[in-house]
Amino acid sequence: KNQVEQSPQSLIILEGKNCTLQCNYTVSPFSNLRWYKQDTGRGPVSLTIMTFSENTKSNGRYTATLDADTKQSSLHITASQLSDSASYICSTDSWGKLQFGSGTQVVVTP
């Protein structure tokens, strides 16, 4: 069983709207939690990295939150753009051992 579960599997949003992606994990302990963006035909690119003591981290229009008590993280995309269409992958880092979710496929339509 995957220790990192993401939801939804996919979503379609209108350009300019906001959306929130969810990540639940069971990995414990862990040193940091990461969100990646993977464009079609490309490798994942890091968006945010949060240590277990951080609650929120932003990177432009992307804001990640972390609740270590409930073992949940979210990625919020503000004012979506067509270029945000991609797969978003959550990953936990347990001191060098990475566990990945299967990603949320986001499609932004005009």
Added chain:
Amino acid sequence: SAVISQKPSRDICQRGTSLTIQCQVDSQVTMMFWYRQQPGQSLTLIATANQGSEATYESGFVIDKFPISRPNLTFSTLTVSNMSPEDSSIYLCSVDLAGSYEQYFGPGTRLTVT
């Protein structure tokens, strides 16, 4: 940061043949990682390649099927041997930089086995 290139970017191969994937990094790194990403599934670590020593394979992956070379600090190869359609996947090379949490991925090699 690290810039990673992979060759080939994609290939279609026949069952029973082998394919070698190359990974080149623009800086010297200690550890290089090889991942497999099957459609709709999460990235799965195949092995960790350290320069000057044997690669370390994860459970479910063996050296005879996925031999790895690491001749220097900027280059590695992964061979997918005796391929079957189940090996159809994206194969990704990755590195992390000493002193950083960041992990950088190559663009991937999309392999289709017919």
